Amino acid sequence: MAAKEVEWDLAVEVLHMGARKVLRVRSDWSVGHVLNTLSSKLLETNISHYGLWWPEQRLWLRKHQQSLHGYGVMSDAKIQLLNLNHRFYVELPDKSVYKCVMNFSRPVFEVVMELCRRMSIRRPEELSLLKFREDCAVGGRKKKKKVEKGVGSEDGTYHPDVNYGYQPEGVQFHRQNDSADLFAKEYTKNLKDLAYINSNWLESNRSLYEQDVFDEDHLYLRFKYHAFLDLNPQLDDFRIRQLFEQAKWSVLCEEVDCTEEEAMTFAALQFQVTLAYSQNEQQKKENFAAIASDIDQQLMELKDSLGQTDTDMQAPAEETFGYMRLTKGGFTLRGPKRYWFMLQGVTLCEYKTSDDSNIIDKYNLKGAVSEADLDPAKNKYAITLQLESGDDIRVLCDNADEYVKWMASFKIAGRGEIITESKLEREKASVNAFIAMQVGKNDTNGATPGAANPELQPNLLVSQRFIKKYKSKVKDLSRKIVEAHASFLNLSLIDAQMQYIRNWMVLLDFGISYFVVHFTRPKREALLGIAFNRMVAIDINTFDQIKVWRYAGMEQWKINWKSKEMRVIHEEGDFGFTCLSCDLRIVHEFIGGNVFLYLRDDPYAPLDLKVFQQLTLDKPTAHSGWGEEQSAREFVH
Incomplete structure (x- = not known):
């Protein structure tokens, strides 16, 4: 005859409503049954995004099929209904x-x-x-x-x-x-x-x-x-x-130690990543500007065919004006002369000064080709306009900002389009990208590639140790980085990142996670380093390695949750320790997780979550406090 199930009143705090509901439940009720009963009490048809939380045990009652008895919930339990999503x-x-x-x-x-x-x-x-x-x-x-x-x-x-x-x-x-x-x-x-x-x-x-x-x-x-x-x-x-x-x-940040030569290599690769990214972004901007220009041209043709204009659809940009130096025709002994210019639609008007109302000359820019003649290093920003009439004029801008403004306006006017804010901004982006490319070419083709590049900032490329060492010799530090960078000039963004990662992985201290522990035999405080293929005992004062245990020689490990002690059975000698710097569960998970990753060899195999949990999850199974033995032999061999 089946034992009679126990009934009792279960108090549930509904925090989001500030209410407390008492349910008459039985020990064989499932968690799902309790939630359904609670839903009817609250007059809420859907509480699927809520769950039952047991604060005293710090436990979610997640398994809806499991009974209250299975979770150990009794009449004195205080349960809360909480929103699951945050x-x-x-x-x-x-x-x-x-x-x-x-x-x-x-x-x-x-x-x-x-x-x-x-x-x-x-x-x-x-x-x-x-x-x-x-x-x-x-x-x-x-x-x-x-x-x-x-x-x-x-x-x-x-x-x-x-x-x-x-x-x-x-x-x-x-x-x-x-x-x-x-x-x-x-x-x-x-x-x-x-x-x-x-x-x-x-x-x-x-x-x-x-x-x-x-x-x-x-x-x-x-x-x-x-x-x-x-x-x-x-x-x-x-x-x-x-x-x-x-x-x-x-x-x-010096988590891993590296020599000066290695540091310069890392700095050079980091700099190449920055350069490659900048070049990629410039190319994207140019491609976008070209596509946008094609779309604008097609829209203009469509509007012309429909007899519509663009003026009602986009806000026109403010008129472009300013001083530029002008030369006409081909070779001349006369130097460029400074005039005031204003672009009205597709017509470039020339004035003697900004206060003069008399137009000296007009140039129809529709169909004109704008050619760049610039050298940012020498502050040279010139534009040659090949007019549809066959005449050429050459204007020189005072600085990069003026050049960008005029070149963008000339390109739009040359297509016979009305200059709107959106078109002008797209063209400016394209011109800026072109200038940046010229700066990059000058920097990489010179005698000292990268040395004059404003992006090369040594204090962002090396650790504090080398910043302090070269504090009064920044040029020497830049030169060393530039020399190392010469080997990576042709690397793409992803290739430079991959090379950085490969160099990082061969460092002596790569991939070691450290914990302060107290070894039981011999009794001493030390550092325990856990890597993907080994454990290392390290002197806590000198940081010298004392002993190495490879996973291939590990037979099993287990934890006593009462004394917080871990024991490892290894073919090179057993050892035990307690952890002083964190909860022992974290150390246990690091060992189990690294063993799990150590076992992977098939990149196409699906993730075996069951094995991962078996290696990283451990709970007391006896009154002695010892958890289940983790047989390393079962997994590693």
């Missing part, structure tokens, strides 16, 4: 900020997978989330203020192209100024400090809410495990971009 902000390695709404009852691993899906980042198992406290922010920085809608970066500028043209849905951008002062504050100064930063990683198998992540909080998405499978430039543009940014900051 907004938070995720900062990526390139400092762009992603605003999103997620289910806060989902495990962090599922949240990361969803974020990566939205941003087209493959291999989500390589990444995870951090939440920094006020006293331990990213790289020693204080926690950022939340990004409000419509707010740009802290320097008052908005960067819609911060991701090189790719903007995931729902992205709100926010970016810090790159500066030497920021580099000085960005990260900590030694391995022990880095170990304490690792305490901020969220546990993958627990939900956001369980780990005190609340509405409007600011999180950081980073590559947690440094085993990158199948980096493919054709598929992973955004993934490579973020990985490059994380690598760049780890070098600039």
Whole structure:
């Protein structure tokens, strides 16, 4: 005969209504049954976006099929009905900020997978989330203020192209100024400090809410495990971009140690990434301007055929006027003479001065070809106009801004079009892009490529150590970067990023996550480094390596959750430790996660979430406090 199920009154706090409902429940009721009963009590037909939260146990009752008895809910339990979906902000390695709404009852691993899906980042198992406290922010920085809608970066500028043209849905951008002062504050100064930063990683198998992540909080998405499978430039543009940014900051902020020669190589590659990006943007602007011009021309032809005009459809731009120096015809011994010019429609009017009302000459620009004759390095900004009548005139502008204004206006007038604000802005963008290309050519073809380039700022390309070393010899630092850059002049944007990542991955300290631990035998405080293929014991004072344990020789590991002790059985000697810098669960997850990534070899195999959870999730299974033994032999061998 089946045992009689226990009945009791279950109190549920409905926080969004400020109410408290008492339900008569039975121990065999499922969570779904409780929610349905509560819905009828609240007279709400749909509470699918709400869930039951047990504050005392810090537990979501997520499984709707599981009974109250299965969760251990009894009559003294205090349950809350909470909204599952909340907004938070995720900062990526390139400092762009992603605003999103997620289910806060989902495990962090599922949240990361969803974020990566939205941003087209493959291999989500390589990444995870951090939440920094006020006293331990990213790289020693204080926690950022939340990004409000419509707010740009802290320097008052908005960067819609911060991701090189790719903007995931729902992205709100926010970016810090790159500066030497920021580099000085960005990260900590030694391995022990880095170990304490690792305490901020969220546990993958627990939900956001369980780990005190609340509405409007600011999180950081980073590559947690440094085993990158199948980096493919054709598929992973955004993934490579973020990985490059994380690598760049780890070098600039001295998370990894590198020689001076390596530092100059990294600086040169970073500079090439900047140049390649600028060139890509210039090409995009030129292509856009050309397409827009073609569309305008087709619209003009269509309006002409319909007998319509453009004046009612677009606001005309203000008249273009100003002083320029003029020469006519071919070779002449007379130098250019300064006149006042005004462009009225397609007619260029010439005056002696701005106060003179008598027109000296008129030039019909319809059908005219505008040829650039400029050398920005010598402040030479000239335009040759080949008129449809066969005559040529040459005008010289005082500066780049005047040149851009006149050249853009001449091009529109040459097509016989009315100069509107939108057309003028598009043409100006195209002319500016052309000038920038000329500046780039002058800088890269000279005797010292890049040396005169205003974009080459050494204090943004090397760490504080080298900035201080070359404080009084900035030119020497620039020269070293330029010399290193000569090897990478022809690299495309993605190739330069990939080369940077490859160089980063061969550094001696690459990919090691540090923790302060206390070893039980012999008893001593030390640093434990966890990498994708090994664990390393490091002297906490000298930072010298004491012992290395490779995963290939690891047989099993387990945790005593009462004493917070981890034991590792290894063919080169067993060892145990307690963690002083963070919760032992984080260390356990780092080991299990790295073992999981160490096992990957087939880039086409689907992600085995079950194995990942088996390696990273551990709970006490006996009164002794010891969790299940994780057999490394079962996975590694």
